[in-house]
Amino acid sequence: MEKLILLVSEYSYLHQLEFPDYHNIVMKIMLCETFISRWACHITLAIFHIKATKIGDLKDYYHFFHSRTIKRSTLFSRGTHSFISMEPKVEWVQQQVVKRRTKRDYKPSYPGPVQSSMAQSNSIYFNDAKWSSMWYIHCNDNIHNCQSDMNIVGAWKRGYTGKDVVVTILDDGIERNHPDLIQNYDNEASYDVNGNDMDPMPRYDASNENKHGTRCAGEVAASANNSHCTVGIAYNAKIGGVRMLDGDVTDMVEAKSLSLHPQHIDIYSASWGPDDDGKTVDGPASLARQAFENGIRQGRKGRGSIFVWASGNGGRSRDHCSCDGYTNSIYTISISSTAESGRKPWYLEECASTLTTTYSSGENYDRKIITTDLRQRCTDSHTGTSASAPMAAGIIALALEANPFLTWRDVQHIIVKTSRAGHLSAPDWKTNAAGYNVSHLYGFGLMDAEAMVKEAERWKQVPPQHICVENADKQIRTIRPEHVVRSVYKATGCTDNANHHVIYLEHVVVRITITHPRRGDLSINLTSPSGTKSQLLANRLFDHSMEGFKNWEFMTTHCWGEKAAGDWILEIYDSPSQLRSQKLKEWSLVLYGTSVHPYSFRSDKPRSLAETQPDDEYSEEYVGSCHPECGENGCEGPGPQQCITCLHYFLKFKNNTRMCVPECPTGFFWDDKKRCKKCSPLCESCMGSRSDQCSACRPGLYLVEGGNNCVISCPGGFYLDLDSTMCRKCRENCKKCTSANICTECQTGLSLQGNKCQLNCEPGTYYNGHRRACEKCHSTCATCAGTGMEACNECAVGYYFEEWRCVSSCSVGYYLAEQTTDNGDVQKCDPTCYVCAGPGERNCSTCVSGYNLENGVCVVSTICKDGEYLSKPDQCEPCSSTCSKSTGPESKDFISCASTRLFDNGQCVISCDPGKYKWERRCHLCHHTCLECTDEGPDKCTRCSKGKFGVERYLFEGECRETCPEGYSHSSKGTCDPCPPNCTVCTSTGHCLHCTPSYFPKDGMCAKLECGLGEAADSDHEDCVTCEEGCQQCLTGQYIIIWMDVCTTSIAHKEMKCIMFSANLSNFDTQMSRASKLSK
Structure with missing residues (x-):
């Protein structure tokens, strides 16, 4: 067998030779990159001698260094060692580049106040010094208005403490001899990648810079009842650490860390990533991607390694975690943070890839996370999403103890099913078509440890993952400032390929290529066929890059459980900071999910005793065949209403009986418990019970495009499309129209020319919307879109385009x-x-x-x-x-x-x-709306300026706005002052005009609306109205059916009636018609 020898320090036999592709590679290298004297290579047919070190657990990947090259250089090395790529068995060679990776805690500008301890739990007590102050584990505190916790104690009471589960912390090392860690320390789950040895002890210095990994480790597996400091969430789990952030972080360093002993380690927790500076777009390179994929396919004996990742701390920099390829990956569980109060922390990044949330720090006065610290000490000030990720890793360890056979996808499914919105405050909570509550701030909500272990106990593995790569849409579209580019793709879910067919969604990935001179001006939304909108990208104030996006993958979890087939709508908006048109070159969908319902062969949750226990006269066990819609737990009779569990969905009636059905009938939607629930009376089909969650309308009504509500006639700015029975939006300049291309009335300042609304300005002038007049372009422009030389569309004679100026x-x-x-x-x-x-x-x-x-x-x-x-x-x-x-x-x-x-x-x-404000030893202009701002950033205003045309602006949470948000009023001091409690619209702090549901205005404040029996609060009219369903009960054998107003009462108090209901669904419309007549 031929031998290939990679000499680590000598390459004399390569002299006088050149790497043929070198010039092309060098042209692509950015000057700001730092290259080091280490290389990675992929070598196939590895039955030969190699004097190089293997990279982690990656098969056929090795690394070596060259002592005769510069250790750190801004230029790619062109030495004769490059000729090694010409070896026939060498597939790939890459010089390693230093990557900027940031720990995701934060350093407050001043220390927060010391918090008082919470009361001890009555049910569980540990002798650890900080146990009584661990508010996020046992929640029993009236002083701090303690909210519902993550039910960690509930999981402990069921006997789960993380035993036999191995977690490792990828960070700057862990203090393995810490009294709270030494008992659970696992040498096989540890390594020093920076020092290339087995000891992950951190490097000590005066500032304790390398405390981060030790703090994260204590959250997971600090020993309980050892009278020292704190208690880990999985206090009997094994804990290891990988020291990899205290040195040059390269693709090779990340890959070695991510692939360490994947058959021994169950969970990898990482609280770091690319810079959270609001301008970086970066993710795992080729080796790290390979490590992720190998871990998912082969780790944990084929069940898949669990990768837990902190979502990022770039909130103050307006960063967006969709630009972080680690948290944006389907292979990682991206963890967000919430403060103890349930409010959004200032550092939080919002994005659609976030899966779930745990507690962490908030404002300086909020309590923080207690954990182990360097030099065998404790700390009560662990912060940021750095604290949230290991907390999630500990909860997942409890679930893995309950069921060690869970796959990596099973874990994500259980998190989605058990996380809850609870008291988490977010403006964008929505219910997707599968019935899950989801938010860009918190994913599917706060983790619930007890619910997870209960679900894990009875869990059956989800069906195999299918991957459907839809054909790319390569139609080039121009992106114009202040306009929306909308592209619709009709996905099939790969119905023509059984091995790739996706019906029920898990992750959805959008690959996009866009050219743009200022990437931070872009915002991108994706709407699923069921109407769930995901914000894939928000504007990033500091992102001035001209690189755009090239095949960047945006990922959303918000469509989890929805159907894959149908129209997917991509919307791209370009904010107007630079009035130049750019291009959407290509986009494509990658749909991940299953071809059968993921829970179709699992039992429903057990019904109550009253629901399942048969009457005495029917107590004899049924031995006949069950209805086809019955689940695997059998039945008590032959009908679909006698199933113990259902195969697909069920309808539940008011007499506490239910019936199994293959699909929810018209006018219903299914929730996460597979129950068919009633749509709004206006909806033919829907995604939820509200009137703005319709996906199709009842006959005679029309669905409003983009609004999901049904109306009798189209509102202004919309036209009736009879083919789709929808009210569709007119063109942006049209006030009224009869079709997409025919305007009948124009917006103010525009005139109707033919059937289009156009400006009347002469060449060399532009229309000023504020002054409602045509004004001259800048002298350098031949035509323009606005004032100034940077608004030119074409240059005047003798002038040339340079960086969007003439x-x-x-x-x-x-x-x-x-x-x-x-x-x-x-x-x-x-x-x-x-x-x-x-x-x-x-x-x-x-x-x-x-x-x-x-x-x-x-x-x-x-x-x-x-x-x-x-x-x-x-x-x-x-x-x-x-x-x-x-x-x-x-x-x-x-x-x-x-x-x-x-x-x-x-x-x-x-x-x-x-x-101006100070940042990185430079003076930068405040945001144009600020008269003054703080050094925290351009958008942290302390005083507001007036608009260009004298429009007042008002200060709200450091931002200058022309209008205050809901619940605030404009003050004479130029600030947004809060309305009274429970008030949504007010003129001052003491005069409310409109209240939240169940309240009404009284003496300038909001009073509670108290409704009597048979009445309900009407939020639209701020009054009590009669309930639609007037009956309280019916005689035996008669049913009030939840989708019909069978028992109603009119204003004239006509007689209410109950009718018999047939279980035959084919008679559904007839009975609905009959019920309607009886109620009139």
Whole structure:
């Protein structure tokens, strides 16, 4: 057998050879990347000798280092070692790049107040010092208005403490000899990837920087009743740690960590990720992706490793966790945070990939998480989503003890079924078509440990996962500022391929390619065929990248349990900060789910004794055949109303009986317990019981596009589409229309020309919507969309486009790419060129500082130290005492300032002017709505400015708005003041106009609406109305059927009646008609 030898330190036999693809690779390398002297390679047919180290548990993947290359470089190494890729058995070679990875705790600007301890639990007591203060485990505290907890004690009472489950913390190491960890420490679940040894002990320093992993470990598996400090959620689980964040984090480091002993470790917990700075788009590279996939396919003896991930702390930077490829993966369980009060923490990121939530810190006055700390101490100040992820890992460990045979998908299904909204406060809670409550803040809600172990005890594995990759939509669409691009894709769920057919959804992935000059201006929504809308991306204030998205995968869990087939609607909105049109080039759907109902062969929850116990006269056991709709637990008779459990769905009647059915009848929807529930009377079919959750309307009514409500006639701005019996939106400029392309009346300021609404402005002018007049474009524009040189659509004669402006000549660093009779196209020079004559690195005329010109190419020359500039070739001279980096002696040449000064528009200043804020030693403009702002960010206003046309703005939670949100009024001080309690609309803090449901305005406040027997509160009219179902009970053998108003009373108090109901569904419409007549 031929041997392939990878020499770690010598490559003498490779001299004089070159890697043929090297130039193409180098052109793609970003200058800001840091390359190190380590390589990863994929080698097949591995029955030969290799002097290199295997990467984790990845088969045929190895790593090696080259001692003769620079340890850290901004340039890709072009050494002769690159020729190793030419070896026939080497599939792939990659030099490793350092990745920025951030721990997801936060450092408050000042310490919060010390919190008083909560009362001890009456049912369980431990002698650990901090036990009485662990509010998130045992909730019994009147002082802090303690809310419902995660039922961890309930899981303990059932005997589950995490025994025989192994959890490892991927972080900066764990203090294995900590008194609270040493008893449960697992050496086989630990490794030091940074130091390449078996000991994961953290590196100690004066600031205790590497405390993060130890804190996370204590949350999971701190020993109980050892009189030391704290109690872990799975206090009998085995705990390990991987030290991998305290050094250069590369793709190879991540892969080794994620693939450590996958047959021994059950759960990997990670509380880190790419920078939460609101501008980074990053995820696992090829090796880490391979580690995830191998773990899912092969880990835990084929049941799949469990990867738990913190969703991110970028809330203050307006970050969005859909730009984090780790939390956005179907293989990870993305964990969000909530404060003790159930309110949104300030650091929280909102996205559709979040699966569930646990407790963590909130404001500075909120209590935080108690856990182990460095130097064998304790802390009561663990924070951020860093604290939430290990808490979730501990709860999952309890479920795995209850049922060790759960697969990775079983765990996610159980989380979805048992998480609950509870007291979590979010403006976007919605019920999807499968009956699950879901939110972009909290996923499916707060985890419930007791419910999870109960579900795990009786769980049967879900059917195999099917993956349906729908054909890509490659129609290029222009994205215009302040407009919505809407693309509809009719998915089949791969019905033509049984191995890929998806009917019931789990995860949905959208792959998108978009070009855009400022990525942060984009927001993206996806609406499922059932009408559930997922926000895949929100605007990101700090994301100025011109890279757009290239095959980036956005993932949503919000369609879990819904049907896959039907119209999927992708909507992309471009905010107006740059008035340039861009392109949606391609998008496609990847649907993950099952071809049969995931719970169709599982028993329903046991019914109550009153429901299941037969009468004495029927106590003899039934031995005949059951109805086809009965589940596996059998039946008490031959009919569908005599099943003990149902195979598909069931209808429940008011006499506490039920009937199994194959599908819910018209006018019903099914919830997560498989019960058919009644739609609103206006709906023919629906996703929930409210009037704005219709998916089809009753005859004579029309569904409003985008609203899911049914109306008798279409409202303004909509037209009636008789083919689809829908009210569809008119074009944006139309006030009234008769079809999508025919306007009959225009919005103010527009005129009807033919059947379209168009502006009347002459060339060289634009329409100003505020002044309702045509105004001149900037002198550099031939045509424009607004004021200023950056709003040009076309340039005037003698001007050229440069970075979305029209200029008379190229700026420094740009060149004229093509010349027409009137206009040209200005492109940016290569980054190494100061002035250039054309594209690429070989057309430089002069070079930037630090480079010399050689035959049109700029090569690195002398590099000056901080406080110096390059005055002559190979000669550095000091710049001003206030400057750090400069290209010359003048203040206008400054690039950065000394540590005592701030850089402000080419100047080094002591402090920032009003209207600016300090960030990373630079002065930045506050948001345009702010008169002043804090150093926390441009959108953290302290005073508001008026709009361009004198429109008042009001301060609300650091944001300046033209209108205050619901529940607030405009004050004369320019702030949004809260309305009285239970008030939604008010004119001041003491004068309410409209109250929340079950309250009504009284003396400026909101009073409780008390309704009598047979009445219900009408939220629309703030009054008590008679219940639709007037009957309280019927005679034996007669039923009040929940989908009919069989027993009603009118204003004239006509007689109410009960009728017999036949179990034959084919007679459904006849009986509905009969019931309707009886009620009139």
